[in-house]
Amino acid sequence: MSLNHVRPWRDIYRRKSRQIMVGNVPVGGDAPIAVQTMTNTLTTDVAATVAQVQAAAEAGADIVRVSVPDEASSKALKEIVRESPVPIVADIHFHYRRGIEAAEAGAACLRINPGNIGDEARVKEVIKAARDHNCSIRIGVNAGSLEKHLLEKYGEPCPEAMVESGLEHIRILQDNDFHEFKISVKASDVFLSAAAYQGIAEATDAPIHLGITEAGGLVSGTIKSAIGLGNLLWMGIGDTIRVSLSADPVEEVKVGFEILKSLGLRHRGVNIISCPSCARQGFDVIKTVESLEHRLEHIKTPMSLSIIGCVVNGPGEALMTDVGFTGGGAGSGMVYLAGKASHKMSNEQMIDHIVEQVEKKAAELEAAAESAE
Ligand code: SF4
Numbered sequence: 001m002s003l004n005h006v007r008p009w010r011d012i013y014r015r016k017s018r019q020i021m022v023g024n025v026p027v028g029g030d031a032p033i034a035v036q037t038m039t040n041t042l043t044t045d046v047a048a049t050v051a052q053v054q055a056a057a058e059a060g061a062d063i064v065r066v067s068v069p070d071e072a073s074s075k076a077l078k079e080i081v082r083e084s085p086v087p088i089v090a091d092i093h094f095h096y097r098r099g100i101e102a103a104e105a106g107a108a109c110l111r112i113n114p115g116n117i118g119d120e121a122r123v124k125e126v127i128k129a130a131r132d133h134n135c136s137i138r139i140g141v142n143a144g145s146l147e148k149h150l151l152e153k154y155g156e157p158c159p160e161a162m163v164e165s166g167l168e169h170i171r172i173l174q175d176n177d178f179h180e181f182k183i184s185v186k187a188s189d190v191f192l193s194a195a196a197y198q199g200i201a202e203a204t205d206a207p208i209h210l211g212i213t214e215a216g217g218l219v220s221g222t223i224k225s226a227i228g229l230g231n232l233l234w235m236g237i238g239d240t241i242r243v244s245l246s247a248d249p250v251e252e253v254k255v256g257f258e259i260l261k262s263l264g265l266r267h268r269g270v271n272i273i274s275c276p277s278c279a280r281q282g283f284d285v286i287k288t289v290e291s292l293e294h295r296l297e298h299i300k301t302p303m304s305l306s307i308i309g310c311v312v313n314g315p316g317e318a319l320m321t322d323v324g325f326t327g328g329g330a331g332s333g334m335v336y337l338a339g340k341a342s343h344k345m346s347n348e349q350m351i352d353h354i355v356e357q358v359e360k361k362a363a364e365l366e367a368a369a370e371s372a373e
Helices: 046-058 071-083 096-105 120-132 148-154 159-175 190-203 218-234 249-262 285-295 314-319 347-372
Strands: 020-022 025-027 034-038 063-067 088-091 109-111 136-142 181-186 240-242 270-274 303-308 323-327 332-337 340-346
Touching (some): 020 136, 034 249, 088 096, 096 120, 120 136, 148 159, 159 190, 181 190, 190 218, 218 249, 240 249, 270 285, 285 303, 285 347, 314 323, 314 332
Parallel strands (some): 034 240, 063 088, 088 109, 136 181, 270 303, 303 323
């Protein structure tokens, strides 16, 4: 639950879910909402895949998924798992053997739909492998690949069909006394996704993996995901998220974090509050923010920074941020620390100076957190 009773209009009541483990990352219950992404390299190219996993982890990914389409990928998976700083989810479709191999290779979770991998004996083998290797399972219902009997029953992919599909897969795991699972009901349409997720959230207490599938490119996919996932998260639904973009996995992680940060559900790095700029700006706000976003990427401590073009909104925004800069006149502006006007700084030296101030504040916050432990 993310609660802020001082400002009750910010409260989000998280749906109560069971907690499972994906490697060493708890998912569900009161665990922080985990951010995931997926590699898009060839899994058999171990070096490229590991580099992508590491970059995603550096950007904040808690969990990374890797496709395992063939036996060679299963072999590569073992090395990838060994090198990865975060738990790896193996993405399996239909091939029960791949599921077993991935569990043996050390995957922390299998993304596999038990109803789609063949007869009961095969399902049992995969579940046994998962159990033997401490591997959880994600049931991944997708509107684009619903079972034939459900499409016949409902006529087209609809929320009820997706929920029913999810519950059928859940039943198979439960019948085999396997409970370490989470579930997703993804669609590329935000309305369909949102309705399906609300349905599954009511029908089970399993942790929920949120995603809008095939969301699109960086800008359109970000907007679609922010609307779809943002709406669900705001309702308290979702224990782990993956933003799907036709873009670098690092971008998916950044967008995922921004969605969670906007809702106050996770905090990481510098939250920059900046104005859109206009003729009143005392310095080039857009270029400055671009540069600061890049130069402050290494800061992981949650903190806030306001970069505001002029005094219309600058002092007010600075009141609520750890560090602030407000454009003034004559080539300089005011630096604010902890909400108070502190000193003037020239526009030329401002970027370096703000970076220094933010680094100093981050070090202070880290030291305070360490001494509190
Ligand atoms: S804060 Fe000032 S510079 Fe920025 S948009 Fe508003 S009026 Fe323009």
